[in-house]
Amino acid sequence: MTAIPTLTRPAARSTRQVHHHVRTESRTVNTVLFVVLAIFAVVMAAPLLWMFTTAIKTKAEVFALPPILWPEVPQWDTFVRMWSDAPILSGFKNSFIVATTVTVIGSFTSALAAFALAKLRLPFKNAIFLGLLSGLMIPYPTVMIPQFVMFSRLHWVDTLLPLIVPLLFGNIIMIFFIRQYLETVPDSLIEAAKIDGASYFRIFTVLIMPLIRPAIAAQFILWFMGVWNDYLAPILYLNSPEKQTLQVVIANLNVQYATQRDYPLIMGASFVALLPILIVFIVFQRQIIASVALTGTKA
Amino acid sequence: MSRSPAPEAIAVPAEPRADTPPTTRSKRDRNRLHRVEHRWALAFVAPPVIGFLAFTLYPILFAAYASLTSWNGLGPMRFVGLKNYVSLFQDEYFLKSLWNTFFYMIGIPIGLVLSLLLAIALNRKIPGRTAFRTIYYIPVVSSLAAIAIVWQFAYNGDFGLVNQVLAWFGIEGPDWLQNTATVKPAIIIMAVWKGLGYSMLLYLAAIQSVPTSLYEAASLDGAGAFQKFRSITLPMVRPVTFFLVVTNIIAGAQIFTEINIMTPTGGPEFSSASVVWYIWRKAFKYQQMGYATAMAIALGLIVFVITVIQFRLNRRNSFSIE
Known part of the structure; x- marks a missing residue:
């Protein structure tokens, strides 16, 4: 069995340009590893698959013994009734408003600041940059109580503003990466634009923005995911069901419907809640993986 | 590396000669240009700096003080020293x-x-x-x-x-x-x-x-x-x-x-x-x-x-x- 796929390999391989050490890989080892990785992949995927199959089971099938892997008649209705049974639609809307506003405006302010920190003359530039970086050392829970008091004095509790406004001022991680990306851009390019009489803002929008687009795109997606999946800040501020973001909605649903044992509904809603990001990930997989790998090697 | 001077290397000393005589005027011009650049750069870094001051530094200082008080979040803060700790x-x-x-x-x-x-x-x-x-x-x-x-x-x-x-x-x-x-x-x-x-x-x-x-x-x-x-x-x-x-x-x-x-x-x-x-x-x-x-x-x-x-x-x- 195992010999069949491996025997055909070397011929295909020799035509390709491969690293020297790759050719010395043992086929037996690779076959064993393939099996191990495949079993592991099943373990990794199982909870999410189970989440999906539970969503389309009947309530009785959820508690059936012995357990049922796939329902007899898939209850697709779960994905219909959840919209009227819980404020999922408004949850989507709120999460979308928060994540989009934050990332679009925040990316712009971050890019602008990164440009100034990388390419413009400014006294104490490095001190400012290091000061901003030091903010990364401070855990959110340490500042969450004072922030909450600030925003409650502004009567912003139970609105989306406390989740949006602080992040509009830019994201230091994004500033860090764009600044680093800009190091590769020669200063002479900017000097030339200055001599041509371009304003600094014009230099940024016309010259810099197109250059840093890949760096922004990568960080934008990661940031969007982070904001979309945030849970702690939203539960501090959002009380009314129609104001809550999706993560809070499903967490409340979990408490509320567990007593009624409506697990198909809970799992269906949770599945739908992670679907948008899952789709984004699968579509932009290569870019996301490349930018995550970069984060680790550069930081 | 070869020792023969590259053509640019010869051209370099010639360049500064053309504009090295620093008249007071061009110096002032450059200072003015630098000031303009400083102002723009400052405007560009202002948002994250303001964000840092308002949403990180101020809350930290506030928290440091609040941690020394007995306080319910709404009423007055009563200073209690290190009692909480x-x-x-x-x-x-x-x-x-x-x-x-x-x-x-x-x-x-x-x-x-x-x-x-x-x-x-x-x-x-x-x-x-x-x-x-x-x-x-x-x-x-x-x-x-x-x-x-x-x-x-x-x-x-x-x-x-x-x-x-x-x-x-x-x-x-x-x-x-x-x-x-x-x-x-x-x-x-x-x-x-x-x-x-x-x-x-x-x-x-x-x-x-x-x-x-x-x-x-x-x-x-x-x-x-x-x-x-x-x-x-x-x-x-x-x-x-x-x-x-x-x-x-x-x-x-x-x-x-x-x-x-x-x-x-x-x-x-x-x-x-x-x-x-x-x-x-x-x-x-x-x-x-x-x-x-x-x-x-x-x-x-x-x-x-x-x-x-x-x-x-x-x-x-x-x-x-x-």
Whole structure:
């Protein structure tokens, strides 16, 4: 069995340009590893698959013994009734408003600041940059109580503003990466634009923005995911069901419907809640993986 | 490098000659231009600086003061000195939540070892390795709230996935989240599962950046697979390990979402409550804002001290290796 796929390999391989050490890989080892990785992949995927199959089971099938892997008649209705049974639609809307506003405006302010920190003359530039970086050392829970008091004095509790406004001022991680990306851009390019009489803002929008687009795109997606999946800040501020973001909605649903044992509904809603990001990930997989790998090697 | 002067090298001294005579006028012009540039640069960095001052620095200073008061968040703050901090050490709930929070960090080395092994395996030409990488990475991008919900259900003693699988092997699993002995390991397993793909990806990138010539040279010297792993791979991925340990500890110290969703009451006998969960509860359920802030400051200090120690250790170790 195992010999069949491996025997055909070397011929295909020799035509390709491969690293020297790759050719010395043992086929037996690779076959064993393939099996191990495949079993592991099943373990990794199982909870999410189970989440999906539970969503389309009947309530009785959820508690059936012995357990049922796939329902007899898939209850697709779960994905219909959840919209009227819980404020999922408004949850989507709120999460979308928060994540989009934050990332679009925040990316712009971050890019602008990164440009100034990388390419413009400014006294104490490095001190400012290091000061901003030091903010990364401070855990959110340490500042969450004072922030909450600030925003409650502004009567912003139970609105989306406390989740949006602080992040509009830019994201230091994004500033860090764009600044680093800009190091590769020669200063002479900017000097030339200055001599041509371009304003600094014009230099940024016309010259810099197109250059840093890949760096922004990568960080934008990661940031969007982070904001979309945030849970702690939203539960501090959002009380009314129609104001809550999706993560809070499903967490409340979990408490509320567990007593009624409506697990198909809970799992269906949770599945739908992670679907948008899952789709984004699968579509932009290569870019996301490349930018995550970069984060680790550069930081 | 050749010694013959390149043409640019000759041209260079000629250039400054043309505009070196520094008339006072051009100097003033340049100063004016620099001032304009300073002003624009300042405007560009202003948003993050203002954001830092308003949403990080001011809250920190405010928290430092609030932690010395008895305060319910609405009424006046009554200064009590270090009383909150003294109470911390006598508060068995705080100590327990601190212990739990550190206990969860057992998952960090487990996750790192597993993800390094996965990365080494995926670095080989194994069929379907891109698909494997994607599958392992999906939990990373998935919402933690949704993940915690499904795992809470999976750990259910009677009809959860975990015990169903164990039953195939004839093992009768416990009611994981209702049992003081199993609740923390259960949460650790979930956290390892969630974070594995991320560490694996960083390790994979680091391994792929190792020059193959190093391995070839080692093979010529007769090094075995394990020796190559120990003397080449491990040192080369050290920066990634360091990065992952630091970020995992900072994140681990703030563990909250999974605790609050999977064990809404802090677990049996408070055995799953984390520090942030306890802070949140004290501040927003019991309105003990002063006391909660003292805990928050203590948490910030602990994270800070651990990070500084790690940077110190890292500097010393990397010195001894080179």
